[in-house]
Amino acid sequence: MMSFFMSKLDVKRLRLLVFQGAVVLFLMSGCVSRPDRLEYALEFAGKNRVELEKVFEHYKGDTMKYRAACFLIENMPRWYSYDGWQLDTLHALLERQLAGTLRESDKMWYGFDYRTLEKVYDARVITSDYLIRNIEMSFREWQERSWNRTLPFEDFCELILPYRIGNERLTEWRTLYRSYYGRLLDSLYTGSDVLEACKIINDELVRQGCRYCVDWNVPHHDADHLFHARIGYCRENSDLIQYAMRSCGIPVAADFMPYSPDYRYSHEWNVVRDTTGKYIQFGYDGIDPLRNNPQSDGRKKGKVFRYCFAMQKEREETSNAAGWNTGGMEGKYWKDVTSEYFGENEAVVELSANVNVPVGLAVFSTGGWKVIGEGIRKSGNRVCFRNIEPSIIYMPVTLDSNVHPAGYPFMLCRDGHVEEFVPDTVNQEKVVLSRKMALIPRVAAWGYSQFGARIEGDVNVDFGNPKLIAEIKDTIDYTFGIFESSCHVPVKYVRYVPPFGLTQIAELRMYDDSEMEREIRLTPVTHLPYIENVTDGNILSHFYRKTGTVSSPLVFELDRPARIVRVYYIPRTDDNYVWKGDVYELLYNDGVNGWKSLGTRTASDKNITFSAPKNALLWLRDKTKGKEEQVFIYRNNRQWFNSDFI
Structure with missing residues (x-):
């Protein structure tokens, strides 16, 4: 008599027969998946394998949906x-x-x-x-x-x-x-x-x-x-x-850069596949999907990848050629789409020493070099970096337990030639520095977004007879602005009247003396989330609000009726200008020898001066406060960060 109970061996054999049948259908349907990956996914599922096999059974008569199921399941272990x-x-x-x-x-x-x-x-x-x-x-x-x-x-x-x-x-x-x-x-x-x-x-x-x-x-x-x-x-x-x-x-996807070459962190945005087959950026930063005049967010990117559900064959090929790949195993599910943004190109650079370990491409982000791509070794002591954004400062690095420079910093120029930044330690030049971080366009916009804002005062909270105290008429080209009050009578309340549509302000302080020694404390009257950031003494916190086509004032009460003499105003800021009284260290990059100090100094004004080798990559560090710092070169009597290169 046939037993109604099956041994574990019999179950395994039955599953193998089911799988072999699935593979036949799989191949006949033109599915491009590899049977070994599909079988691995089913084995990886363990006891849940039966649920996945139910999907195959459900779609055994529908070729396209069966292929879709194959696609999802073979990639599922990731x-x-x-x-x-x-x-x-x-x-x-x-x-x-x-x-x-x-x-x-x-x-x-x-x-x-x-x-x-x-x-x-x-x-x-x-x-x-x-x-x-x-x-x-x-x-x-x-x-x-x-x-x-x-x-x-x-x-x-x-x-x-x-x-x-x-x-x-x-x-x-x-x-x-x-x-x-x-x-x-x-x-x-x-x-x-x-x-x-x-x-x-x-x-x-x-x-x-x-x-x-x-x-x-x-x-x-x-x-x-x-x-x-x-x-x-x-x-x-x-x-x-x-x-x-x-x-x-x-049909949309998410593209991203592993690390920002001009600011910090990574960044992600969206693309839509047009019916032409072209991918068009949209979404973040208010970008519309436009076919004839595609927009850009203006960010420097270095390398761009697209998140994918499936393992990407070209990433496996790159990993084999380079000996590694960015992102590890998860990085094999990224697609390198840098060429969609900047065209196809390559930069071949010399390494400074014989290197027997994998080589990577790095950009500088807060705190040091961050790897964003792979290098393919060439004959001699050279390495090739394919499809990178031009006009960015890069570093070839070796990858073992840590990231180490493998040559000098370089840039792929728009005309295709590679420029290396080898410091000329014999010829020095005076460098006058005003920032430790790039003033990228979206940060600069914080300041001029408040053009036309007014600061008004009154003795009554309803502002029936407001008096103009100050008006923002020009760009604040530093962290803060100081205004002399045009109101010569005591007030009990002040209000910040932003331009139509947008409010972003970090700090507002009032003083009743020209030396700005006697601050008049402000208490928010307007009840809105985060309005306390305007008076908390922290210039990095801020109040942000979109108000459409109306101007929505922020009202504050003074701790006493007073005649305001000076106004200390800070728009939203990144606080990366040189600060008087802060201690700064300037370093230059010497290739495989790393960073070398050019000394420390205390800033006595809104800028600070050092002597540095010509053609050197420089790094200004604030030893007193802050984290955001970015490397730059010095030419034509000014700093050039990545965001400054066209």
Whole structure:
């Protein structure tokens, strides 16, 4: 009699037969996946393998959806969520911060590291029902949206199909986002231009906003929480865009630079695939998706990668050629798209010593050199860096336990030649320095965004008879501005009247003497989140508010009726100008010998002077305060940071 119970060996043999049948169908359908990767994913799933096999069984009669299932499952071992009760606490704290009700005791969570939490791998927990719903909804948007008629299956798989973005907890996000953004789109547009559709959704996302915040160390927010609590940095803004667009069948991706060459941190933004096959930047920084006149955020980038759901073949090839790859295993799921931004090019540089370890490409970010790409060794003692942004200062580095210079800093010029910055220690020059960090355009804009702002006073809080105290008529070309009051009578209240549309101010202080020794304390009367930042004495905190087409004054009460003599005003600032009284050290780069000091000095004015080798890469360090610093060269009697090169 045949037993109704199967041994473990029999189960394994049955699964092997099922898999072999799947492979046959898989190959017949033209699926480009490798059977070994698919089998690895099924083995990796462990007890959850049965759920993944249910998806194959469900789609065994539908070639395209079967291929889509193959795509998702073969790449699934890379994807996981972080989980733990701590994430619920962090979500609650983010909501408090968004509402302006964060308590001082809550800030103890600032130092929490989410990477200590448990990783929950998709392949071991995901259900067949979840995957099938995701595939069905993705296909519906791909097949029913007229702009997708020419979207290849391979691009559909990367730009619409994925059920997740990063390491967020999984949710049924497509239904939530489609119910809002899909209905909006359907009510406003029925055409076939993907850029028009993209702009409609993007305009709504801009209107809804996403509060910028970098205080918390959290994984990607889960899609449902992000829908209701829009707070975070560029990553959360990018995630919101992807969820909204993909739920409506708009093919989008996230591009990023590993480290900024002109500021600090990494940065992420979005691109939409046009029907022409070209990827167009949009979203962050108020950029519209434009076909004929594409916009740029103006940031220097160095290297640009695109987050992908699938492992990228060219990244494996680069890893084999270079002996390593940026981003480690996760970096193999990035696509190098630098050439889409800056064209194809290469820089071949000499190494200063015989190097037997992998070589990388680095840019300077706060604190030192940060690796952003791989170098391919050439004959002789040379290395080739392919597809990099021109007019950026780079460093070839070796990669062992630490990052070490392997040559001199260099720049790929627009005409294709490579310029090295080898210090001429015989010929020195006087350098007059005013900043330790580049004044990038978006930071400079903080100051001139407040042109036309007025500071007014009155004896009554309703400002029935306001008196002009000061007016911002010109660029504040330093951290702060000092104004002589034009009001010669005592007041009890002052108000900051911003220009129409935008308020961003760091500090406002009043004095009743010309020596600015007697400060008049201000207490906010206007009740708005973070208005206390204007009077907290911290020039790096600020108040930011968009007000559309109206001017919304900020009202403060003086601690006593007084005649104001001087106004100390600080627009939003990065505080990277040279400060009188701060101690500074200037260093120059000597290639493999590292950084060498040119001495320390105390600033006695708004700039500081040193003697430095000609043609040297320089680094000004504030030994008194601050973290943000960037390297530069000195030519034509001025500092040249990366952001200054065209």
